[in-house]
Amino acid sequence: MPMNALPVRFEGNSASLPIDLHMHSTASDGALSPEALVALCKVRGLTHMALTDHDTLSGVPAAREAAEREGLCLLPGTELSTRWSGHNIHVVGLLPEGARGPLVEGLVAQAEARKKRAAKIAERLEKVGLVDALARAREQAGSERPLGRPDFARALVAAGLVPDMAMAFKKHLGAGKAGDVKSLWPALAEAVGWIVAAGGVAVLAHPLRHGLTRRKRGLLLDAFRDAGGQAAELVSGFQNADATRDLSRQLQERELYASLGSDFHFPGGHLAPGSMSPVPRTATPPVWTHPRLAAILAL
Numbered sequence: 001m002p003m004n005a006l007p008v009r010f011e012g013n014s015a016s017l018p019i020d021l022h023m024h025s026t027a028s029d030g031a032l033s034p035e036a037l038v039a040l041c042k043v044r045g046l047t048h049m050a051l052t053d054h055d056t057l058s059g060v061p062a063a064r065e066a067a068e069r070e071g072l073c074l075l076p077g078t079e080l081s082t083r084w085s086g087h088n089i090h091v092v093g094l095l096p097e098g099a100r101g102p103l104v105e106g107l108v109a110q111a112e113a114r115k116k117r118a119a120k121i122a123e124r125l126e127k128v129g130l131v132d133a134l135a136r137a138r139e140q141a142g143s144e145r146p147l148g149r150p151d152f153a154r155a156l157v158a159a160g161l162v163p164d165m166a167m168a169f170k171k172h173l174g175a176g177k178a179g180d181v182k183s184l185w186p187a188l189a190e191a192v193g194w195i196v197a198a199g200g201v202a203v204l205a206h207p208l209r210h211g212l213t214r215r216k217r218g219l220l221l222d223a224f225r226d227a228g229g230q231a232a233e234l235v236s237g238f239q240n241a242d243a244t245r246d247l248s249r250q251l252q253e254r255e256l257y258a259s260l261g262s263d264f265h266f267p268g269g270h271l272a273p274g275s276m277s278p279v280p281r282t283a284t285p286p287v288w289t290h291p292r293l294a295a296i297l298a299l
């Protein structure tokens with residue numbers, strides 16, 4: 001796909017851009033296999049995509065093969081869970097050269113942390129009545145992939161302890177609840193360092209969905225940029241236009257590139273690959289013009 005398929009600056013009609021740089025597959029907590037995700041992207045008219053499963057690149061080889069078949073440009077990626085100032089912060093790594101250097105060990109440590117965290121969540125949920133919590137969450141996952149909070153949420157629903165996923169998070173898994181185990185992730189700056197050392201671009205994921213005030217979000221963006229982070233998701237799925245404009249100003253002040261993605265997990269919800277709100281024309285340059293990405297995204 002020639003580079004001219006993607007604009008070098010936002011023109012204010014980004015809802016129709018053929019690119020999505022944040023999506024999940026069955027390699028983490030998504031519902032579609034990497035191949036099926038690529039096929040759906042093709043059907044949706046995308047030409048460029050990043051696979052960004054939680055703390056792993058294990059879906060990338062299958063996605064790459066499918067993307068080559070379908071004629072899509074695939075950018076390897078991952079979404080790392082990190083800690084900053086008491087908050088659970090997600091950082092997307094866009095990794096044209098895949099996992100290299102300290103990121104390789106970092107991903108092993110993330111998998112270990114995820115295992116320990118699942119055991120701890122299970123222990124806590126047993127106390128609120130979910131017997132055999134770990135086995136039940138595994139059953140919901142349906143594979144050997146690392147368990148996440150949605151698997152426990154589904155187990156709570158299946159056991160009849162809560163009526164739906166939303167209530168599972170509200171009562172047991174959301175911020176500050178028993179199943180909200182977060183102490184095991186690396187510091188934000190460390191995870192950003194892994195991505196940058198691997199030749200990638202670190203993107204602060206969905207800055208509006210971390211439950212921060214504007215001021216605190218500014219401090220997070222400062223810390224992220226100071227750690228070497230290069231971009232942030234100006235648009236993540238559908239969001240309020242005023243909030244987008246305000247976030248855009250915060251990125252401009254820090255000269256961060258603007259990324260965008262749906263954070264797609266499963267079909268049937270209100271999001272599909274490529275679905276997202278428009279980007280204002282005043283936005284900072286698109287992340288695909290970053291020198292580390294321009295070459296691979298031009299292929």
Ligand SMILES: [Zn+2]
Pocket residue numbers: 079090205206
């Ligand atoms: Zn996230």
Ligand SMILES: [Zn+2]
Pocket residue numbers: 022023024079263
């Ligand atoms: Zn995500």
